[in-house]
Every structure is written in C-alpha cells, then in structure tokens.
Amino acid sequence: MAQQEWLYGLHSIAAVLENEPERILDIMVAKGRDDERMNDVVKLARRQGIAVQFVQRKTLDDKSNGEQHQGILARAKPARVLDESDLDKILAQQDTPFLLVLDGVTDPHNLGACLRNADAAGVHAVIVPKDNSASITPVVRKVAVGAAETVPLIQITNLARTLKQLQQAGIWVVGTAGEAEQLIYDCKLIGPMALVMGAEGKGMRRLTRETCDELVKLPMAGMVSSLNVGVATGICLFEIVRQRR
The missing domain is CATH 3.40.1280.10 (SPOUT methyltransferase, trefoil knot domain)
Structure with a gap:
C-alpha cells in the first residue's frame, strides 16, 4: 500500500480535516487564492497544527495529474480500507x-x-x-x-x-x-x-x-x-x- 496520497478539492480536504485530521501531513495552496472558502480551510488546518505552504499554481497542476484541484492539495496518509x-x-x-x-x-x-x-x-x-x-x-x-x-x-x-x-x-x-x-x-x-x-x-x-x-x-x-x-x-x-x- 502507498505510504501517502494526494488529496485535492476544497470539500474533500475540509472533510478529512474535520473527520480524520491525523491523516493530513501538510497542505499546499495556490498563491493568490484568497477567498473566504479557502481561508476557512487554511484556518482549520492551522488549528489542527498542520503546516500550510503557499506555492505556484503550476506546482499543484503537476502533482494533481490534470485534475481540477481548486487551488489546494493535501499530502495525506492513506485511509484504512473497510471490509x-x-x-x-x-x-x-x-x-x-x-x-x-x-x-x-x-x-x-x-x-x-x-x-x-x-x-x-x-x-x-x-x-x-x-x-x-x-x-x-x-x-x-x-x-x-x-x-x-x-x-x-x-x-x-x-x-x-x-x-x-x-x-x-x-x-x-x-x-x-x-x-x-x-x-x-x-x-x-x-x-x-x-x-x-x-x-x-x-x-x-x-x-x-x-x-x-x-x-x-x-x-x-x-x-x-x-x-x-x-x-x-x-x-x-x-x-x-x-x-x-
């Protein structure tokens, strides 16, 4: 099993922060993305003690394999598979x-x-x-x-x-x-x-x-x-x- 995975999208990352914050290793946010929804997620991450780094959008584009990341990526531990x-x-x-x-x-x-x-x-x-x-x-x-x-x-x-x-x-x-x-x-x-x-x-x-x-x-x-x-x-x-x- 992979030791880590990339999560992207505001809703999905916010949901992990709220339900399984221990999985999130760190977060990258596109420079210039400064709106209420993004700021709420950044504040939530920082309250959980998770590092947030602001990077160029191309960095997010490269790591998300062309998927729409909405200006945010999180490096996370894989979730446990339910059986x-x-x-x-x-x-x-x-x-x-x-x-x-x-x-x-x-x-x-x-x-x-x-x-x-x-x-x-x-x-x-x-x-x-x-x-x-x-x-x-x-x-x-x-x-x-x-x-x-x-x-x-x-x-x-x-x-x-x-x-x-x-x-x-x-x-x-x-x-x-x-x-x-x-x-x-x-x-x-x-x-x-x-x-x-x-x-x-x-x-x-x-x-x-x-x-x-x-x-x-x-x-x-x-x-x-x-x-x-x-x-x-x-x-x-x-x-x-x-x-x-």
Missing part, C-alpha cells in the same frame, strides 16, 4: 439498515457521485467488490464533495456471498435491471434494504442478478436506453427514502 468486519459492526448498530451495493462500477467519477447520493439519502454503507470496482481515490473524494469521509465504503471479497448473508440477516435485496418487469415506483421499498446498482452498459453480473430478491427498473420514455449510474442511483435511493418516510 466485511466493518460491515458487521455497521449492521449491528442499525435497526433498519439501508445499504447501497455497486456491482462493477469502475469509473471513479461515478463512484464519487454514488457516494454523494448515498450521503444525501442517509445510506448507512456502500458495498463494492474488491475486484472490478473503483475504490477511494483523490478523484472519488473530490467528486463526492466530502461524502467519501462520511459514508463507509465497504470492500468485500465475494459479492454474491455477502448478498446472501444480508438476506439471512433479514435485509431485502433489490436489484435494478433493464429487463425487470416491474417499475421501482410499483414496489414496496420499506424496512431493511440493500439497493443493488450495476455497471453502465453491462448492468449487474449474472450471479448478482440471480441472488437479488427482487428486480426493478426505471421507466425510460425516450430513445436513451439507460441513465448514467450516478443519476439512476440518486433516483432509486430517493424513491426508497420517499417510501420509508
């Missing part, structure tokens, strides 16, 4: 678990968007397979605008096995698939629940689809056959939120 044992602890703390499962979502921008949606919807954890899936990266953190620090991302070895264990724990597993016969709006989506979203284009893998208790779909009225997975995830999560309220 099955962490999922067990989360489930033990919830009377009505609400989980999001992503099967084969490999684009970090899509994972970041899904984490942001999960945070807004009150999801207790996002579950992804260790293989064939995006993991937490600086890109994911930036797109998630702080949600990567508040929503646990659980990496598991065998997705089908984990789904079966969730079912044994009384959690209803609902998968989304274009070939499903029923619309999500016609299903009862209350109680302990795990929503499974597949990758764009391919959808869920066969074994994942067969393990689900129920398959649902979104109505598609136009020529486009599917939505971006981040958009579709937001719509599905908030239909569950609506019903649970």
Whole structure:
C-alpha cells in the first residue's frame, strides 16, 4: 500500500480535516487564492497544527495529474480500507439498515457521485467488490464533495456471498435491471434494504442478478436506453427514502 496520497478539492480536504485530521501531513495552496472558502480551510488546518505552504499554481497542476484541484492539495496518509468486519459492526448498530451495493462500477467519477447520493439519502454503507470496482481515490473524494469521509465504503471479497448473508440477516435485496418487469415506483421499498446498482452498459453480473430478491427498473420514455449510474442511483435511493418516510 502507498505510504501517502494526494488529496485535492476544497470539500474533500475540509472533510478529512474535520473527520480524520491525523491523516493530513501538510497542505499546499495556490498563491493568490484568497477567498473566504479557502481561508476557512487554511484556518482549520492551522488549528489542527498542520503546516500550510503557499506555492505556484503550476506546482499543484503537476502533482494533481490534470485534475481540477481548486487551488489546494493535501499530502495525506492513506485511509484504512473497510471490509466485511466493518460491515458487521455497521449492521449491528442499525435497526433498519439501508445499504447501497455497486456491482462493477469502475469509473471513479461515478463512484464519487454514488457516494454523494448515498450521503444525501442517509445510506448507512456502500458495498463494492474488491475486484472490478473503483475504490477511494483523490478523484472519488473530490467528486463526492466530502461524502467519501462520511459514508463507509465497504470492500468485500465475494459479492454474491455477502448478498446472501444480508438476506439471512433479514435485509431485502433489490436489484435494478433493464429487463425487470416491474417499475421501482410499483414496489414496496420499506424496512431493511440493500439497493443493488450495476455497471453502465453491462448492468449487474449474472450471479448478482440471480441472488437479488427482487428486480426493478426505471421507466425510460425516450430513445436513451439507460441513465448514467450516478443519476439512476440518486433516483432509486430517493424513491426508497420517499417510501420509508
């Protein structure tokens, strides 16, 4: 595992400073960036005893590999990877678990968007397979605008096995698939629940689809056959939120 990583973006760095300040080693800010949002982050870092260095913007451009850094970079220790044992602890703390499962979502921008949606919807954890899936990266953190620090991302070895264990724990597993016969709006989506979203284009893998208790779909009225997975995830999560309220 890498001994350090670069974080960028105001929201993601502020979230780490607030939730895991011990991870931040130091911070670089672009010279000339002098506004309230940046100043708040700099003050927060200094209160935590973290060194802040002001550098030329090109230095940030070079270290961020072309990503939009918003004038700030942080050198940080890698976050701990959460696994099955962490999922067990989360489930033990919830009377009505609400989980999001992503099967084969490999684009970090899509994972970041899904984490942001999960945070807004009150999801207790996002579950992804260790293989064939995006993991937490600086890109994911930036797109998630702080949600990567508040929503646990659980990496598991065998997705089908984990789904079966969730079912044994009384959690209803609902998968989304274009070939499903029923619309999500016609299903009862209350109680302990795990929503499974597949990758764009391919959808869920066969074994994942067969393990689900129920398959649902979104109505598609136009020529486009599917939505971006981040958009579709937001719509599905908030239909569950609506019903649970």
